[in-house]
Structures are given as structure tokens and as C-alpha cells.
Amino acid sequence: MGRTADANADGPRVARGRPARTPAHVAEMRAHISSCALNLFRDEGFASISMRRLAHESGITPMTLYKYFENKFEILGTLWADVLSEVFDRLDALAANESDPAARLNAVAEGYVEFWLAHRDRYYLVFMSGGITQADVSSFMSDAALIGRFDVFRSCVAAALGERAEQEDIRVRSEALVCGLNGITLGLITMSGYSWAAPKALVQATTTGALSPQLRRELGALVPAQG
Amino acid sequence: MGRTADANADGPRVARGRPARTPAHVAEMRAHISSCALNLFRDEGFASISMRRLAHESGITPMTLYKYFENKFEILGTLWADVLSEVFDRLDALAANESDPAARLNAVAEGYVEFWLAHRDRYYLVFMSGGITQADVSSFMSDAALIGRFDVFRSCVAAALGERAEQEDIRVRSEALVCGLNGITLGLITMSGYSWAAPKALVQATTTGALSPQLRRELGALVPAQG
DNA sequence: CGTTAAACTATAACGCGTTCTACTAAACTA
DNA sequence: TAGTTTAGTAGAACGCGTTATAGTTTAACG
Numbered sequence: 001m002g003r004t005a006d007a008n009a010d011g012p013r014v015a016r017g018r019p020a021r022t023p024a025h026v027a028e029m030r031a032h033i034s035s036c037a038l039n040l041f042r043d044e045g046f047a048s049i050s051m052r053r054l055a056h057e058s059g060i061t062p063m064t065l066y067k068y069f070e071n072k073f074e075i076l077g078t079l080w081a082d083v084l085s086e087v088f089d090r091l092d093a094l095a096a097n098e099s100d101p102a103a104r105l106n107a108v109a110e111g112y113v114e115f116w117l118a119h120r121d122r123y124y125l126v127f128m129s130g131g132i133t134q135a136d137v138s139s140f141m142s143d144a145a146l147i148g149r150f151d152v153f154r155s156c157v158a159a160a161l162g163e164r165a166e167q168e169d170i171r172v173r174s175e176a177l178v179c180g181l182n183g184i185t186l187g188l189i190t191m192s193g194y195s196w197a198a199p200k201a202l203v204q205a206t207t208t209g210a211l212s213p214q215l216r217r218e219l220g221a222l223v224p225a226q227g
Numbered sequence: 228m229g230r231t232a233d234a235n236a237d238g239p240r241v242a243r244g245r246p247a248r249t250p251a252h253v254a255e256m257r258a259h260i261s262s263c264a265l266n267l268f269r270d271e272g273f274a275s276i277s278m279r280r281l282a283h284e285s286g287i288t289p290m291t292l293y294k295y296f297e298n299k300f301e302i303l304g305t306l307w308a309d310v311l312s313e314v315f316d317r318l319d320a321l322a323a324n325e326s327d328p329a330a331r332l333n334a335v336a337e338g339y340v341e342f343w344l345a346h347r348d349r350y351y352l353v354f355m356s357g358g359i360t361q362a363d364v365s366s367f368m369s370d371a372a373l374i375g376r377f378d379v380f381r382s383c384v385a386a387a388l389g390e391r392a393e394q395e396d397i398r399v400r401s402e403a404l405v406c407g408l409n410g411i412t413l414g415l416i417t418m419s420g421y422s423w424a425a426p427k428a429l430v431q432a433t434t435t436g437a438l439s440p441q442l443r444r445e446l447g448a449l450v451p452a453q454g
Numbered sequence: 455c456g457t458t459a460a461a462c463t464a465t466a467a468c469g470c471g472t473t474c475t476a477c478t479a480a481a482c483t484a
Numbered sequence: 485t486a487g488t489t490t491a492g493t494a495g496a497a498c499g500c501g502t503t504a505t506a507g508t509t510t511a512a513c514g
Contacts, residue, residue, distance in 0.1 A: 015482065015483070015489095016482070016483055016484085016487085016488055016489060017481075017482060017483080017487080017488040017489020017490060018479095018480060018481040018482055018488080018489050018490040018491065019481065019482060019489085019490075020489090020490065020491090021490085021491075050469075050470060050471080051470080051471060051472080052469085052470080052471090060492090061492065061493050061494075062471095062472090062493095063473090063474095063492075063493065063494085063495095064491085064492055064493080066471095066472075066473085067491080067492080071471075071472075072471065072472095147421060168424075171424055172424045172428045172429060172432050173432055175414075175423060175424050175429055175432075176407065176411070176424075176429045176432035176433050176436065178410070178414070179407060179410035179411040179413070179414045179429060179433070180403065180406060180407035180410050180433065180436075181410065182410040182413055182414060183405070183406035183407050183408065183409040183410025183411070183413065184403070184406040184410070186406070186409055186410065186413060187402075187405070187406050187409060194374060196402060197395075197398055197399045197402050201399045202399060202402060202403045202406060205399050205400055205403035205436075205437070206403050206406070206407060206436065208436070208439055208441050209403065209407075209432075209433065209435070209436020209437055209439050210432070210436055211439075211441070212435055212436050212438075212439035212440075212441065213439075213441075214435050214438070214439065214440075242459095242512065242513070243457085243458055243459060243512075243513055243514090244457080244458040244459025244460055244510095244511075244512065244513075245458080245459055245460040245461065245509095245510055245511040245512055245513095246459085246460075246511070246512060247459090247460065247461090248460085248461075277499075277500060277501080278500085278501060278502080279499090279500085279501090287462090288462065288463050288464075289463095289501095289502090290462075290463065290464080290465095290503095291461085291462060291463080293502075293503085294461080294462080298501075298502075299501070299502095455514100456513100456514090457512105457513080457514080458511100458512085458513075458514100459510100459511095459512085459513100460509100460510080460511085460512095461508100461509080461510070461511095462507105462508080462509070462510085463506100463507080463508070463509085464505100464506090464507080464508090465504105465505090465506090465507105466503105466504085466505085466506105467502100467503080467504080467505100468501105468502085468503080468504100469500100469501095469502095470499100470500075470501085470502105471498105471499095471500085472497100472498085472499095472500105473496105473497080473498080474495100474496085474497075474498100475494100475495090475496085475497100476493100476494085476495090476496105477492100477493075477494075477495100478491100478492080478493070478494095479490100479491080479492075479493090480489100480490085480491070480492090481488100481489090481490080481491095482487105482488085482489080482490095483486105483487085483488080483489105484485105484486090484487080484488100
């Protein structure tokens, strides 16, 4: 002890031997692996693709995989960003095509649910891939850029409410809206044995519920009064 | 060929050799295994309990386990009924304690969400145990007795709407309500990194949304007119 | 009793995610 | 070029869910 190389601690460390992977190369490698993974997961499902197989298809050794990713789920996590981008790009386009605020809210909400229903493979990829634990999802979902994209809903709600909107009001309404839409998707996909009402009807009930004029008064009992 | 025992096909088959397991014994054995599984899963988590371990704790061979259950998830499925019973027993009690219809609806909705939030282990057990596929959940959820218990919500919605309620109206509203509550639970549990509004606020937004007076008119565009 | 058909056991095996260890290849400095 | 540090490889290993196989016990029959 005391014999190690960091005796000269007055610099970023003298470069001896092969340099460590540059962040750029790491990013490139992760992107390469993720791209292979996306194709494989889409075609054959997350559970069916083994790490050994993914490594082989990526032209890499299984061990190397674990140099770039903590585990299989972390690979999955990098794909979520792509899928969610896809959803929200579509929602933004839908929103741009509707000038009436209430109609816009409804269009976006419908688009969200219908995207998942039309691409169940992606839904499974994001929300239902096996063995997910609380920590896995929430750590990924705290990515600020991703969460920010859910603001479409918030701004649509704000626009539809118009003048009468207050901050906390909008927040609760739009979060409840997102939860409702997620719940609709979850129900229709995972409990397909039950004969649900039409998705559009459920979505519309949820969006009009989010704009219910009654809500603001009732919320007064829960959040600090604002004036 | 032709030498087999079913030459005498004029009966339910002659009993030769050890009789097959009686349905009662099968049920009993499954119950025994399930009971062991419930304790183990609750204490150490679904993923942490191996089939070898469960077999051992049940006083049984791993192979025998597979004689009574198709796979590990089927064991899990038998526990869902117990957990859901627990939820709905509580909801029924809550409903009985509230005479005002709107308050009752809210109490039941809150109770539902709060149960899952307070017993996340059970939530994982039911909704998030790894590797679940569409078929797994929906086949279980088509159990009529279980689905019937969700009618608490329907009847609460009907009572709160009072005279002005119509069949399809109630149906869509209560299904959207259930979806919304499921979505709230899903969001709060799996995306705990995000700072959601208070659960009670989200629930109240959802219940008042489900009673929104606007809804009935808008639904007219989607479902056949009723008069 | 012996026969028969089933229940159950014991054990090995497969591929999985993951980890470990020993090794080779590469990229830099002195 | 020699020395050093890291990247990547090769391959065994662990426990997992699950399956297959062969053997043993059990409960009914005649």
C-alpha cells in the first residue's frame, strides 16, 4: 500500500498503457448493441433473445456485453427512449392538426392509447417486459427529457381549460389524465379477455372527465387555497 | 396397435391399477402448495423463490410441482384470487360505511388505490410479476367471479349519477374509472421517481371526472342513441 | 398374491442471466 | 522496442425454470 501509481496526484493522472474507452466510443458501442437489440426484440421478443445470442449478433462476446451494460434490462431501457419518442412525435403531429383545444386534447389522448394498442409489441417492450422491478422503471423514467414529453398532455389540458385554469388544477388534471390513459391501455392489452367498452369511448370519458368543471371546487379541499 | 386396453369401450373405462388423482385431492394439493407459495412469495418475493425451494418447503419434489401446476406463473395466478378478494372485501366494507353516493364512490376509489400503494408486494404479485404475457393475465381475468367483484365501482357510479344514469353511460364511466385507478396505481408504483400529485388528489380528479355531467352528451356521438 | 396403472422420486440435462478467472490483443509512454 | 494499462476473448461455473428419463412406491384390480 502506498506504492500505487496515484502518488503523483497533481494531475488528471499520467497516461500509461492503453487509454480507457473514450465516452464517445462507449456511446457508439452502446448504440450499436441497442440497435441490434431493437431488431431482435421486435422480431422475436425480449424474453426469447438471450444475452449470448445478442452478443453473437452484435459481433461481440457475451462478456463484452456486460462491459457496456449492467444487465439485460438496461439494454431494454435504452430502447424505451426510442419508442417513447416515436409516440410523442406522433402526438405532436396530431396536436398541430387540431386548433380547437378540446378536440386537440381528445385527439392526443386517442392517439396515445391507439398507438399502444396498434403496437402491442412496443407496449410489452416498454411496460411489460418480464422481471421488471420498481427501481428499474423509475430510474429510467426520471430521465428529465423523457418526462418532459408528457407535457403535451399538460399543455392540451391547460389550453382546453382556458382562462379558468390554475397551476395545481392543471397539474392534477393532466396527471390524472395520463394515469387514466395508461390504465386504459393496460386494461385493454393485459385483460383482453374482458369485453371492454370501445377504446374511443373510454378515452373520451377520460378526457371530458379531466375537463370536468366540478373538479376545481373539490380540489380546494386538498391543495392549499390559492386566493 | 389394437392391443390396448380400451377394447371394451362400453363404460367409463374399467378401473385397473392405481386410480387417478381425485379432483378433490388435486384441489387440496394445489391449495397446500399455493399456501406455501403465498407465504414464501410474500416474505421473499416471487423472483427470489425457486421452484426447487418451493417444492422443498412444500414437502414435495420439484417434479411433483409440475404435476400440479403448468409452470411457476400458474402458481402465482392462484394467489391472485386471494389478493383480489382481500381488496374487494375491504372495498365492500368501505362502501357500507358511506351513505352519500358521491362520497361512497370516492371512498371506494381511494380504498382501491391505497390498498395497492400500502401493499406493493401484493401489487407486484398480481400485476407485475416477471414474464407475464397477454394470455396469462387475460385467461385468469376472465374468471367471472373475479370480474364480478369490480361491480362495486359500477354500482357506486350508478348510485352517484342517480336518476340521470343510462346503461351504456354507467358502463363507460365505471370502466374508465377503473382504468383510471389502475393507471394511478401503476404510475405511482412503477414510476416512483417522478413526483406525482397526491394520490388522493388524483383519485378525486378521477372520480369527479367519472361523474362529469358533460359526458353523457358527448357519448351520444359514439354509442347508439337511446331515446 | 401378482398384475396393472398411476403417483411420485431421483437425477441428469438444457439454455438461460450472470459472474469469475485466466488469457490474448491493442494502444499508449518512456 | 520494452513496459504498462486497458479492452476484449475464452470458457468454466452458479443457480435458475423446465424437461426428459428411468426407477420406485402406492392403490386398486383379478
